[in-house]
Amino acid sequence: MTKTLLLLASTLLALPPLTAQEPDGLRVFISVDMEGITGVVNWEETGRDGKDYDYFRRIMSLEANAAVLGAFDAGATEVVVRDSHGSARNILPELIDPRAFLIRDWSGGPKSMMEGIDESFDAAVFIGYHARAGTPDALLEHTTSGNVQAFTINGETYPEAGYNALIAGVYGVPVVFVAGDRAIADQVRGFLGDVATYATKEGIGAAARNRHPEVSREGIRAGVAEAVRNRSRYSPFRLQPPYTLVLRLKTEESAYNGSFFPGARRTGEWELTYTSDDFLALMYAYSVMRR
Numbered sequence: 635m636t637k638t639l640l641l642l643a644s645t646l647l648a649l650p651p652l653t654a655q656e657p658d659g660l661r662v663f664i665s666v667d668m669e670g671i672t673g674v675v676n677w678e679e680t681g682r683d684g685k686d687y688d689y690f691r692r693i694m695s696l697e698a699n700a701a702v703l704g705a706f707d708a709g710a711t712e713v714v715v716r717d718s719h720g721s722a723r724n725i726l727p728e729l730i731d732p733r734a735f736l737i738r739d740w741s742g743g744p745k746s747m748m749e750g751i752d753e754s755f756d757a758a759v760f761i762g763y764h765a766r767a768g769t770p771d772a773l774l775e776h777t778t779s780g781n782v783q784a785f786t787i788n789g790e791t792y793p794e795a796g797y798n799a800l801i802a803g804v805y806g807v808p809v810v811f812v813a814g815d816r817a818i819a820d821q822v823r824g825f826l827g828d829v830a831t832y833a834t835k836e837g838i839g840a841a842a843r844n845r846h847p848e849v850s851r852e853g854i855r856a857g858v859a860e861a862v863r864n865r866s867r868y869s870p871f872r873l874q875p876p877y878t879l880v881l882r883l884k885t886e887e888s889a890y891n892g893s894f895f896p897g898a899r900r901t902g903e904w905e906l907t908y909t910s911d912d913f914l915a916l917m918y919a920y921s922v923m924r925r
Contacts, residue, residue, distance in 0.1 A: 659711030661755045662862055663807065665747050665798060666698045668719035669764035669774040670814025672834040672850040675842045677774060681720060693847050694719070694762060695729035697813070697834075700851040701761050702734045704858030714755075718747035719762070744918035748798050753805040757865045759858055763814035765821050766793035771837035772817035782924055783904070784882040787916070788873050795822050797917065799871040804913050808868035811861035813854050815842070826871055830861040875911040879920055882906075892923035 668680045671694045678684035698715055705713045713734040717725045722739045730736055737750045765772035777785050778794060795818060799809045811830045812822045819831035832853045835844040882905045883889045889904040901907040906923050910916045
């Protein structure tokens, strides 16, 4: 074997594994959206065609990394970051601590914004999250997409943080920290209880009072570290099966198309209902029915 091949082999052996090698270690899962990131106030800033998108994707990346650093400060042995906004290709990899792993793009599976989570994780963290559609004084509030008018599970209305917390709950993983605008910080306490939160900004109609990005990063890092250290205070968010989804859409075309999903029923004007004992099956149904 040549010296070059020997050097390459030794380098590959030194690389960290792509799967968990320390089952008894502390694993933290971080899901990152963009609408709740500091400074973001307009849809143009969240999409690739927006002239300020590159600036705000950098802010998003740095807030994600602040959460990563907080998790490692608390003793995490592995941290997985899930890019959960739009294309799922927003976070700049070089701005994330090299000890962490980054999941990019959509798999097509039901976990969506929680892709990568399983029962081996000890805590989940949400960064850049936003309130559900129709929430007053919320920034860029919506539920999954602009095509969803209303969405309930077992009679309760949830933001994305709600059903993502329920996905974490399937695996027994508690959500310990949520960062985003003031509206989502207040909203998550309604179903997660005394979860740790950090408000990056506060809505004033469609405008916002924003913290400085450096201040938000400091607050997120410290908040995540404390929440992860005190993770035993938090319980996984679960509901009792069967799970009933009621989805109200914004067009007849969407409601008609969604009604063809196996098990879906039209139960009102542009309203679809679906029931399952399997929460991930319910989330897969939701992902198809809402299109």
